[in-house]
Amino acid sequence: MLPKRTKITGVSASCCLGSNIDEIITKLYRKERGQTFNHRFKKWTKSPLGEMNFESFGLDKPSESACDKSVNHIISHWIEDLQEQTRLFDRYQPSEIGLIIGSTTYGIEETFKSYNTSKDNPSIFNFASKMMQTGKLIEEIASRFPIEGFSTAVSTACSSGAIAIGEAYLAVKSGMLKACIAGGFDLLNTVTICGFDSLQVLDNDLCNPFHKNRNGINLAEGGAVIVIEADENGHEPIGHIVGYGVSSEGYHPTHPEPNGKGMEFTMKMALDNSSYKSSDVRFINAHGTGTIPNDKAERLSIDNMFENIPYYTTKQYTGHCLAGAGALEAVLTLKALDDQNLHTEILKEKKMSINSDKPVALSNSFGFGGSNASLLLTSSKGFNE
């Protein structure tokens, strides 16, 4: 067991439901769905998508392939919001603060530019633009703020945001960092849309995860960042990460193990790395993409590990935010731990009920490449490590 206790002291999030966490929660209460058929990628897909409100960030809607600057702008906006909430940069030395952000497609704008530059000479593709690397996101963001501790981009497909948060938790818990800003974010672009379309996993209607008639994913934009810091410092906690499981399925490049064993293993890891047991878990915010294989495997994994546990996915309302999904859903899980009525509304349709005496909840994220992550979270009231 690692020595330090950690706490989450700030959260900032945006998605197609709203530009801040309060807007998102308000719409989740109303069970509004953020996905729309009238989006900027109509030429490429019939599937509804969850588009963000760029105006609220003072941005024009990005073009179909040019979104890197908007990603930078929005993450910077979130970090300014975190500073307002936590005064993080006033309380720590820059070298004590880290930054770990999940992204699947940062650099795509420059990748298109590099392609156009190198069409006649592909050998210069790698070097045609120094900004086409995913990792440049971190350099760009860290240079705007007093962040000089360990910082990296994590790119593990749809689990990127959850893994970024999990690794930040370990870095703070081990004493490697005193505080870390972590999360994930993706904006949509033509490569993502056309790639998922080629895999035939997009639902041309509003998605219906875990339903017997489910037919695929609704892609979306969004994500979240949070502040994790050592619990020895004075700031009030919003909640805590109390366990983190991260594993490789080693089954197939894009399909989950059909019996759910890989997902089960990851949830078990999160519990084994904590001081909680499966009977302490109040509910699961599942990965629940809406594809037939993912939801079937995840339901089996949950049934194998738990008895009658309530589970749901917020992707039904937010769409699938890819690298941002795990971070956004961790934040929504925290909010649901504190606000009993939020998940009661969501679960009513599923005829599931909640035992609010149980202290912790799991947030699952499973990605291409068999890259799985589960975060075990508790509200500040339920923390008893």
Added chain:
Amino acid sequence: MSKNMVAVVYYKKLSVKNINEIDLSFKLARRMGIMQKTCIKLCLELQEKRPDLFELLKSDCNIPIVFTSAFGEIEAIYNTVKDVSNDLFPVSPTAFQHSVDNATAGYIALVLGLHNRSLTMSKGYLSVDNALYFGAKNVEFGLAPFVIIINANEYIWPKGDIIAKAEIIVLGNDKIIGNEPVCNLEKIKQSPDLLDKIKKIDTLSKEVFIESKDPDKALYLDLDNHFENYTRFALSNSSDGFLSKWDFEHN
């Protein structure tokens, strides 16, 4: 809390100019790109040389395997972007699957039957130094007894051939070292404005300063090219940087 010492317990690099140079006997290999096959080959060699590490990996899945790349899966990315730019739909599903940065890490887990904490991270031209820093701190702070780092890139050659360069580095604590450690990693620091700080470092010692303006050279540690102590600086355009000090003499 006392910190663990960090040594490089295994190092190997490989450059492959033709995908057919790598003969992997399993069917899945037919799907793989050149960088993926190169990385798998390096991992299989490590498994052969240090089976004890793979026993430990299987008994403790919290031990991390880190894949890092400055550019990612270049062939797949190039082909997917080319298809989209030229309205060639649908794009290749395999190219799209391979274009995600963790495709290689996924294949490594699949081929070697590992279920470990697997991380794919990137920090542009500083990617290998960043992964090294992450791995060293994981060992130093007791998060893991050892960390496997695989650093790889693909390049498109002038005639359109794809080539790959990769290196595998295993960092471990004193319990993992084995009989033939490569070198000790005496120190690794991350610091912006490193150039200013370099001036304060004692340059009269016998350390060799590795400073390269060739960004591709900076992408690899090339540990088998060094037989004496040296200090490596890796600096990015935004003046972020890493300083690492390596001790080969004690091994």
